[in-house]
Amino acid sequence: xRSPSLRALSISTVAAFCVxxxxxxxxxxxxxxxxxxxxxxxxxxxxxxxxLSGFVIGGLLAIAHLRTRDQRWDLRSYVAIHMSLIFGAxxxxxxxxxxxxxxxxxxxxxxxxxVSFLIIFLLYATYQPLRFAIEDPERQARYASVFAITAGxxxxxxxxxxxxxxxxxHPRVLGSSSNLPGPMMLTFLVSxxxxxxxxxxxxxxxxxxxxxxxxxxxxxRILGFQ
Amino acid sequence: xxxxxxxxxxxxxxxLPNSNSGYVAAAYIVFLAIVLIYVAIMAxxxxxxxxxxxxxxxxxxxxxxxxx
Numbered sequence: 001x002r003s004p005s006l007r008a009l010s011i012s013t014v015a016a017f018c019v020x021x022x023x024x025x026x027x028x029x030x031x032x033x034x035x036x037x038x039x040x041x042x043x044x045x046x047x048x049x050x051x052l053s054g055f056v057i058g059g060l061l062a063i064a065h066l067r068t069r070d071q072r073w074d075l076r077s078y079v080a081i082h083m084s085l086i087f088g089a090x091x092x093x094x095x096x097x098x099x100x101x102x103x104x105x106x107x108x109x110x111x112x113x114x115v116s117f118l119i120i121f122l123l124y125a126t127y128q129p130l131r132f133a134i135e136d137p138e139r140q141a142r143y144a145s146v147f148a149i150t151a152g153x154x155x156x157x158x159x160x161x162x163x164x165x166x167x168x169x170h171p172r173v174l175g176s177s178s179n180l181p182g183p184m185m186l187t188f189l190v191s192x193x194x195x196x197x198x199x200x201x202x203x204x205x206x207x208x209x210x211x212x213x214x215x216x217x218x219x220x221r222i223l224g225f226q
Numbered sequence: 227x228x229x230x231x232x233x234x235x236x237x238x239x240x241x242l243p244n245s246n247s248g249y250v251a252a253a254y255i256v257f258l259a260i261v262l263i264y265v266a267i268m269a270x271x272x273x274x275x276x277x278x279x280x281x282x283x284x285x286x287x288x289x290x291x292x293x294x
Contacts, residue, residue: 037249094253094256105253
């Protein structure tokens with residue numbers, strides 16, 4: 001599990017987070033309307049972008065699995081979705097904290113952005129029970145891939161539908177209605193990069209751990225220890 | 227969250243008393259807690275794998291001794 005690339009990835013993630021947090025708290029100006037509360041934006045929005053991208057990446061990796069029948073692609077797809085779910089939980093929690101401070105409510109049911117993210121999160125929450133309900137490994141991988149592709153296609157469609165919806169109170173970050181000043185945009189992009197690195201690092205660790213467990217199982221089977 | 231392009235950056239200390247700094251701290255702590263819980267789970271799993279490897283090596287050595 002201790003490979004040089006994994007170590008380099010871990011060090012660069014820690015360094016990127018140090019830079020990102022320094023920029024968030026010491027460089028980015030205080031926003032005119034929201035004040036200090038807007039600092040949550042540098043955490044919540046990168047988390048959401050990385051989480052949704054992870055779901056889509058999981059779908060793309062599942063396509064590679066169905067095309068090649070190589071189990072490694074299925075493992076990668078599973079890990080990407082697994083990690084995106086963890087990031088998704090963080091999105092919901094940090095978003096609720098921001099909503100409580102900004103709107104006075106932990107959750108607003110008539111806000112399309114919130115509800116659509118919750119739908120995606122709950123949809124993917126069924127991925128693991130579905131996957132592990134099937135015992136045959138090949139069938140499990142195939143069914144999981146079909147699910148990952150279908151749900152992965154749903155993510156951008158859902159995102160576009162929400163952006164086209166007329167009424168929303170949730171702020172838009174990367175759109176025509178937001179005009180992020182230079183220092184804020186720089187801080188946001190560095191935070192996004194750091195979050196993407198964290199995602200890649202955790203996925204790499206998870207993949208390494210899963211591969212090690214698979215190898216260990218195979219070895220113990222060969223040696224007759226099980 | 228509308229960003230006024232012309233607004234001048236305000237100093238951090240000047241805004242802190244009236245701000246929702248508790249909520250900001252809570253959000254960052256929640257994020258840190260999630261990452262730490264994940265890392266702790268990974269550490270437990272790694273410990274289990276290391277224990278299994280040690281057990282397997284010991285049993286392999288035992289087998290080798292028996293065959294000699």
